Each structure stands twice: as C-alpha cells, then as structure tokens.
Amino acid sequence: xxxxxxxxxxxxxxxxxxxxxxxxxxxxxxxxxxxxxxxxxxxxxxxxxxxxxxxxxxxxxxxxxxxxxxxxxxxxxxxxxxxxxxxxxxxxxxxxxxxxxxxxxxxxxxxxxxxxxxxxxxxxxxxxxxxxxxxxxxxxxxxxxxxxxxxxxxxxxxxxxxxxxxxxxxxxxxxxxxxxxxxxxxxxxxxxxxxxxxxxxxxxxxxxxxxxxxxxxxxxxxxxxxxxxxxxxxxxxxxxxxxxxxxxxxxxxxxxxxxxxxxxxxxxxxxxxxxxxxxxxxxxxxxxxxxxxxxxxxxxxxxxxxxxxxxxxxxxxxxxxxxxxxxxxxxx
Amino acid sequence: xxxxxxxxxxxxxxxxxxxxxxxxxxxxxxxxxxxxxxxxxxxxxxxxxxxxxxxxxxxxxxxxxxxxxxxxxxxxxxxxxxxxxxxxxxxxxxxxxxxxxxxxxxxxxxxxxxxxxxxxxxxxxxxxxxxxxxxxxxxxxxxxxxxxxxxxxxxxxxxxxxxxxxxxxxxxxxxxxxxxxxxxxxxxxxxxxxxxxxxxxxxxxxxxxxxxxxxxxxxxxxxxxxxxxxxxxxxxxxxxxxxxxxxxxxxxxxxxxxxxxxxxxxxxxxxxxxxxxxxxxxxxxxxxxxxxxxxxxxxxxxxxxxxxxxxxxxxxxxxxxxxxxxxxxxxxxxxxxxxxxxxxxxxxxxxxxxxxxxxxxxxxxxxxxxx
Numbered sequence: 001x002x003x004x005x006x007x008x009x010x011x012x013x014x015x016x017x018x019x020x021x022x023x024x025x026x027x028x029x030x031x032x033x034x035x036x037x038x039x040x041x042x043x044x045x046x047x048x049x050x051x052x053x054x055x056x057x058x059x060x061x062x063x064x065x066x067x068x069x070x071x072x073x074x075x076x077x078x079x080x081x082x083x084x085x086x087x088x089x090x091x092x093x094x095x096x097x098x099x100x101x102x103x104x105x106x107x108x109x110x111x112x113x114x115x116x117x118x119x120x121x122x123x124x125x126x127x128x129x130x131x132x133x134x135x136x137x138x139x140x141x142x143x144x145x146x147x148x149x150x151x152x153x154x155x156x157x158x159x160x161x162x163x164x165x166x167x168x169x170x171x172x173x174x175x176x177x178x179x180x181x182x183x184x185x186x187x188x189x190x191x192x193x194x195x196x197x198x199x200x201x202x203x204x205x206x207x208x209x210x211x212x213x214x215x216x217x218x219x220x221x222x223x224x225x226x227x228x229x230x231x232x233x234x235x236x237x238x239x240x241x242x243x244x245x246x247x248x249x250x251x252x253x254x255x256x257x258x259x260x261x262x263x264x265x266x267x268x269x270x271x272x273x274x275x276x277x278x279x280x281x282x283x284x285x286x287x288x289x290x291x292x293x294x295x296x297x298x299x300x301x302x303x304x305x306x307x308x309x310x311x312x313x314x315x316x317x318x319x320x321x322x323x324x325x326x327x328x329x330x331x332x
Numbered sequence: 333x334x335x336x337x338x339x340x341x342x343x344x345x346x347x348x349x350x351x352x353x354x355x356x357x358x359x360x361x362x363x364x365x366x367x368x369x370x371x372x373x374x375x376x377x378x379x380x381x382x383x384x385x386x387x388x389x390x391x392x393x394x395x396x397x398x399x400x401x402x403x404x405x406x407x408x409x410x411x412x413x414x415x416x417x418x419x420x421x422x423x424x425x426x427x428x429x430x431x432x433x434x435x436x437x438x439x440x441x442x443x444x445x446x447x448x449x450x451x452x453x454x455x456x457x458x459x460x461x462x463x464x465x466x467x468x469x470x471x472x473x474x475x476x477x478x479x480x481x482x483x484x485x486x487x488x489x490x491x492x493x494x495x496x497x498x499x500x501x502x503x504x505x506x507x508x509x510x511x512x513x514x515x516x517x518x519x520x521x522x523x524x525x526x527x528x529x530x531x532x533x534x535x536x537x538x539x540x541x542x543x544x545x546x547x548x549x550x551x552x553x554x555x556x557x558x559x560x561x562x563x564x565x566x567x568x569x570x571x572x573x574x575x576x577x578x579x580x581x582x583x584x585x586x587x588x589x590x591x592x593x594x595x596x597x598x599x600x601x602x603x604x605x606x607x608x609x610x611x612x613x614x615x616x617x618x619x620x621x622x623x624x625x626x627x628x629x630x631x632x633x634x635x636x637x638x639x640x641x642x643x644x645x646x647x648x649x650x651x652x653x654x655x656x657x658x659x660x661x662x663x664x665x666x667x668x669x670x671x672x673x674x675x676x677x678x679x680x681x682x683x684x685x686x687x688x689x690x691x692x693x694x695x696x697x698x699x700x701x702x703x
Contacts, residue, residue: 040524133459
C-alpha cells in the first residue's frame with residue numbers, strides 16, 4: 001500500500017469479498033466468476049452483487065447446477081490461461097467437485113511437471129451458527145489442508161478478506177478460499193478502495209500476551225478474542241493468533257509464540273478428531289517441546305455430524321468454553 | 333401440446349374442464365376429494381410455515397406453493413408397499429406417505445427427530461441436489477434382487493438434472509432395469525437460474541432416451557394427469573413381463589417423468605425471487621394453479637359444493653394449527669442426543685466428548701454456556 005492516506009470504505013466481510021472480486025476483475029481481464037446464482041441474482045449471500053451488470057455475462061456466469069461441472073471446467077479454463085474464481089454456494093456442497101479438486105486441481109502442476117497449472121480460487125462460505133438447514137454449516141478445512149498442491153485460506157476480517165482474496169487470485173496455484181458466513185455481516189472494517197494484497201501464509205497476531213498462545217481462525221477469532229479479554233481481568237495474558245492461511249501454515253508464528261508462552265489453546269469449529277488443532281499441536285511438539293509448561297488444550301466442534309440448529313449452539317465453541325479451556329491450561 | 337416429439341399429457345384444461353379425448357383416471361369420489369383436500373392442506377400448511385419462519389419460530393423453509401398438483405398427484409399413485417425418495421420440498425408428498433405435518437415442521441425447526449419416521453415407506457429428506465436419485469435406484473435394485481414387487485418414486489427438481497448423480501442414477505436404473513420412477517418437478521427455476529440454462533435439450537423428459545427407457549412429459553399442475561402418468565409408470569416398474577420393444581432401449585421398468593410446473597414463491601425463505609424473475613411470469617403460471625382446476629372439475633361433476641369446501645377449509649386449518657401446537661409443545665432435543673446416533677454404539681471418544689459437554693453444562697448452566 002502507498003504511504004499516502006488511502007481512500008477507504010466501511011465494509012462488511014461479504015462486501016469485502018465483492019469489492020475484492022471487483023478490483024481483481026478490473027485489474028485483470030482474465031479473472032472470471034462462475035457458479036450457481038452468482039450472476040443476475042448476485043449470489044445467495046450477495047457476494048457477487050452488481051458484478052454481472054458491471055462485467056457482463058461472459059465474466060460473471062450463471063452455470064447449470066453442477067458443482068463438479070463448475071470446478072472441473074474452471075480447471076480447464078485455468079489450464080488454458082484464465083483465472084477463474086468459481087463459487088460453491090455452501091462448502092457443504094463441495095463434495096461433487098471433490099474429485100476435480102483433489103485428483104486434478106491439486107496435482108495438475110505436479111503431474112505435468114509444471115507445463116499445466118491451475119490458478120483458480122474456489123470460494124465457498126463455510127461454518128455454523130446461522131440456523132441454516134442441513135449441510136449448510138460444516139467446517140471441513142482440514143480435508144483441503146490434507147491435499148498437497150492446494151492452498152487454504154480463511155479470513156476473519158473485512159480488510160484481510162479483500163487482501164487475501166486478491167493474493168489468492170494472483171497466486172499461481174489453486175486456492176480454497178473459505179469464507180466465515182457467520183460473520184459475513186457481523187461487523188465492518190475500513191477497507192481501502194484500491195487493490196492490495198495480504199500475503200498468503202502469514203498469520204496475524206490479534207492480541208499480544210505472555211501467558212498463553214491461542215491459535216484460531218475464521219469465525220472463531222471473535223469469541224476467542226472476547227474470551228482473552230475476559231480472562232485478562234483475572235490477570236491471564238493471552239496471545240491470540242489468527243492463522244488466516246491454513247495451507248501453507250505459518251509454523252514460525254506458532255513456534256515463536258509458543259516459545260514465549262509455553263502454553264497453548266487451539267480453537268476451531270471443525271470436529272476434533274483429525275482437525276487442524278492436532279497438526280498445530282504436533283508442530284509445537286516437534287519444534288518447541290522443551291518450552292512446554294502445560295498440556296495443549298483443544299476447543300473444537302464434536303466428532304458428530306454437524307447437528308441441525310436446535311443443537312448447534314452446543315456444538316460450536318463459544319466464549320465460555322474457550323475461557324474454560326484457557327483457565328484450565330493456565331492453572332495446569 | 334407437443335414439445336420435441338413429446339406430447340404434454342393433460343387431463344384438465346387450465347379452467348378445469350376435461351381435455352378433449354383425455355381419459356379421466358378411474359378414481360372414486362372419496363379419493364378425488366382426498367386429492368383436493370390434501371392439495372388445499374399443503375397450500376395452507378405452506379403459508380403458515382412461511383409465516384412461522386418470518387416470525388422467527390422456524391428456520392429457513394422451502395415453500396411448495398404451486399407444486400401441490402405434482403406432489404399430491406404422484407404420491408397418491410403409490411401403493412402401500414411402494415417407496416418415496418424425496419428431495420427437500422416434498423412436504424405434501426411426504427404427508428401422503430405418512431409423515432406428520434408436525435414432523436416436517438420439526439425438521440425445519442432444526443430438530444433431527446423430524447427426519448425419523450419409523451414405519452413410513454419414505455427416505456429422509458435429501459438436501460444436496462440429485463444425490464437421492466442414486467439411492468432410489470439402489471433401493472429399487474435391492475428390491476428387485478430380493479424378489480420384491482414394489483416400486484420407488486424419486487422426486488427431484490429441474491436443476492438436479494444437471495448434476496452427475498442424476499446421470500449416474502438413471503444410467504444404473506437403465507442398465508439394471510430397476511423398478512424406479514424418476515419424477516422431475518420442473519418448476520422452471522433452480523433458485524435464480526432458469527430451466528433453459530440447465531440444459532440445451534428441448535425437454536428434460538427426452539433425457540430418458542439416452543438411458544434406454546421411456547420419458548414422459550406431463551402438465552405438473554394437472555393433478556389428474558400427474559396421477560395418471562405416475563400410476564402407469566409405477567405399474568410398468570412392477571411388471572417383469574413388460575415389454576419395451578417400442579421404447580428407446582432395452583430397459584423396460586424405469587421411467588423418467590418431467591412434470592412441468594411452477595414454484596409460485598421463493599426457492600426458500602432466504603431467497604427473493606423478485607431479483608431474477610418478472611411478476612408477469614408468475615401471474616401467467618398462476619392461471620394454471622392446480623387447486624382451482626381440480627375444484628372446478630369436482631364441482632362440475634357434483635362431487636363437491638361450496639358447503640363441502642367450507643368444511644374442508646375449516647378442517648385443514650384445524651389440522652395445521654394442531655400440527656404447529658404439537659411441534660411447539662415438544663421439548664427441544666437434549667444435547668446428548670447429537671452423540672447418540674452417530675454409530676450403532678457410541679465410541680469411547682464420543683463418550684468422552686458427551687461427558688465433557690455435560691460437565692460444562694453443570695459447571696456453567698445452559699444460559700451462560702450458550703450466550
């Protein structure tokens with residue numbers, strides 16, 4: 001960003017998605033948006049509102065209802081020189097496209113030894129807490145992190161959303177860009193009007209502290225920060241790190257913070273078993289075991305199919321559960 | 333009417349008289365009145381459900397208004413041993429299969445127990461598009477392999493025909509000649525995407541050709557025609573002697589029915605159709621409304637009069653009101669329930685997690701825990 005005072009707009013996270021798409025489409029004619037209801041309707045969350053009118057039906061494309069079709073054709077487009085940004089309406093509907101994502105998008109560079117690449121960004125809203133119907137609330141980022149060749153990004157602020165989306169679109173490799181729909185409209189940020197990027201692979205320290213490191217991302221960042229403020233009243237000083245990019249993961253940020261505090265809590269809404277809290281814990285064990293002063297605590301969703309909304313508040317980590325884990329780790 | 337060689341099957345004209353040359357299905361008066369009553373019930377239920385959502389008493393809900401003729405006409409053609417494999421909008425068809433209105437509400441109120449209907453021959457609601465098509469084929473195949481003599485009716489929308497699962501489901505059905513009827517509720521819109529954008533084909537019915545079995549085009553807002561074509565397709569599905577010499581391939585049992593219809597309302601209560609379609613279009617389709625069409629037919633035949641209709645109205649209002657009272661008086665599910673049905677037996681990890689949640693509830697109380 002320039003050192004001059006940049007013009008800003010006060011945007012929600014979903015508006016920042018839209019603004020990020022708009023800026024990248026203005027910047028690069030190869031960027032196109034495609035998916036179900038992204039055109040005339042402007043997206044079911046209005047993430048592509050107005051883009052159809054601005055850029056026309058050849059760059060903002062309403063497709064047939066077929067996720068494998070959307071992602072598979074995007075791979076072909078990307079291999080042929082475009083920069084497609086397919087939208088999957090909810091991350092719970094990614095699975096028909098899963099074969100295309102893991103068998104092709106993730107490996108196209110590797111298996112053609114660089115002749116073909118896949119500069120594609122698959123956008124999808126993810127996560128719970130909005131009283132949505134079945135399959136509309138899951139948090140399955142770990143599945144994509146497990147796939148070599150994919151990058152996985154989850155923003156937690158409007159500012160980061162625009163910058164990370166721009167970085168993802170300009171990235172030479174495929175990115176799964178998961179948007180925390182719980183906070184699509186929860187708060188606003190000053191977002192520069194001009195185009196800018198937020199580097200992929202860099203975590204952000206949201207709160208500095210000396211006692212406990214808390215690693216989180218997406219919609220869990222806010223309750224985690226609230227819990228950190230709440231325990232601060234009792235003299236527990238938490239460092240809150242928003243991972244932002246889950247693949248490649250900023251392991252330096254994890255290790256540096258842990259070496260300082262010797263205690264860690266990891267918060268994610270995905271189920272516990274096989275979740276990324278395990279990966280972060282292993283990273284700490286491998287690199288900073290001798291700094292450890294307490295068992296590492298995981299605050300996560302449960303190992304159950306995401307419940308319908310009558311029970312989702314019990315499923316999702318929230319302030320009290322996070323606070324409980326922080327105190328336990330502090331006192332251990 | 334003819335579309336690309338497919339005759340649009342109709343029994344009732346838009347104004348409710350019998351189409352010249354059409355055969356009226358042989359249904360007794362009682363059944364015809366039940367058809368009418370169920371359609372009225374569904375329409376009233378639908379408007380109440382939308383209100384419940386607006387009042388914050390229910391979550392997102394997919395309305396069915398306009399599609400009663402297709403749902404009721406097709407589901408009434410099922411015999412006791414047959415099965416319904418629905419998508420997520422089949423509240424009326426599900427009711428006919430034995431799902432209580434209160435259970436449908438319970439499901440959309442975010443309570444998994446609404447999806448559990450022991451004893452009724454119906455699969456659970458399928459939200460991901462077209463996925464249930466394969467289940468219908470599989471279940472029908474299993475029935476055939478085990479010597480069953482029943483049939484499977486699978487509902488899905490026009491958008492679903494674009495999914496790979498639709499293709500695979502119908503292809504398997506043809507190859508293994510299973511007793512399944514694939515019933516496409518072509519309501520013209522997959523959220524904001526019009527039917528024309530799903531496929532370059534003139535009809536959806538013609539897709540059956542490629543799978544080696546018959547496709548049928550029917551006016552989906554004509555409940556009598558829908559009943560008739562579904563009944564014929566179910567009969568054919570169950571008949572191992574059926575000969576398909578004049579069909580497009582060697583499969584004799586399966587059928588694809590395209591029921592042409594319109595969703596009067598939004599895709600779900602989270603959708604605003606005024607963004608993507610014209611009012612005029614909605615008004616045009618409302619002239620095909622299945623309810624007044626059947627009502628006129630029944631009045632003309634002297635089967636129904638204003639008095640009888642009045643008592644039907646009162647009865648359905650009571651039935652829906654009772655369903656709402658029932659569901660709202662059910663205690664919300666206990667948190668422990670989410671751990672119970674994951675596996676036949678709870679794993680050690682799930683036990684630990686359930687215990688952890690109960691300890692948190694004891695320590696903090698639900699109010700603080702969920703704030």
